[in-house]
Amino acid sequence: MHPPPSPVPIAIHIQHLNLWYGTFQALFDINLQVKQGIITSMIGPSGCGKSTILRCVDRINERSGTVRREGRIEVLGHDIYAPEVELAQLRKRVGMVFQRPNPLPLSIFDNVLFGHRIHRQPDERVSRQEEAELAEMALQKVLLWDKVKDRLQQKATVGLSLEEQQKLCIARLLPVKPAILLMDEPCSALDPQGTLAVEELIWELRGDYSILMVTHNMAQARRASEECIFLLMGRVIEQGPTDRLFLTPSQPETANYIEGRYG
Ligand SMILES: Nc1ncnc2c1ncn2[C@@H]1O[C@H](COP(=O)(O)OP(=O)(O)OP(=O)(O)O)[C@@H](O)[C@H]1O
């Protein structure tokens, strides 16, 4: 008798998630698991609820008083909606990258250190030298160091291409040491070359991070993810290994979508 295989560690576990914007129900009984250390993509037509799910995992949705939510979301085994959870702690574990790069109107150096400075303990002393090392490490990791090392004090909002800005927005998450990166169409504002460059970077980051990436681009989902979740009209239709889902989808809706029959 073989022992049962050890379960794959789960980064994000969503159970019975329902969500309403006012009276409009956007999510219906969402159940899904995002495995640790790999890239999971989330695909589906516009309006199917992809961004809404990401916003639930980061608890951005609750800023709006009209949002009502039911169900449970665990991040690394912890219920993130439990009353004792502090948002700052959650945001330390979960970093978000948005569709349009949104560098702050500060120097490149201050952008990379921004989150780290916010999340520090009040009594934590970090020397300029340590900050410089953190910034270099993060910029090296996103392959931006050689490009910007001589102009770290320049404003990040001028003189960087969109691709470079998006890499910077990924870099500034890294000193905070999140376990999970959520990415909402991180390449959709980029040209094809920038898209490939940022995709390659995201690919390099897997292993160190668990990544949940929304994409409209099915070729990107196939190239850049190991697991894939297909959503339609607020429901999970199918989740599985990306190759399997694209080659032999188990649901007719998935087959219709990947063959381009809608949206
Ligand atoms: N703040 C809001 N108030 C009301 N309805 C909203 C709000 N945000 C999203 N919705 C609606 O909820 C549904 C899901 O939206 P969501 O943005 O999650 O979709 P999406 O899959 O990310 O779409 P896209 O691919 O266009 O980004 C849509 O019908 C949308 O119109």
Ligand SMILES: [Mg+2]
């Ligand atoms: Mg969206």
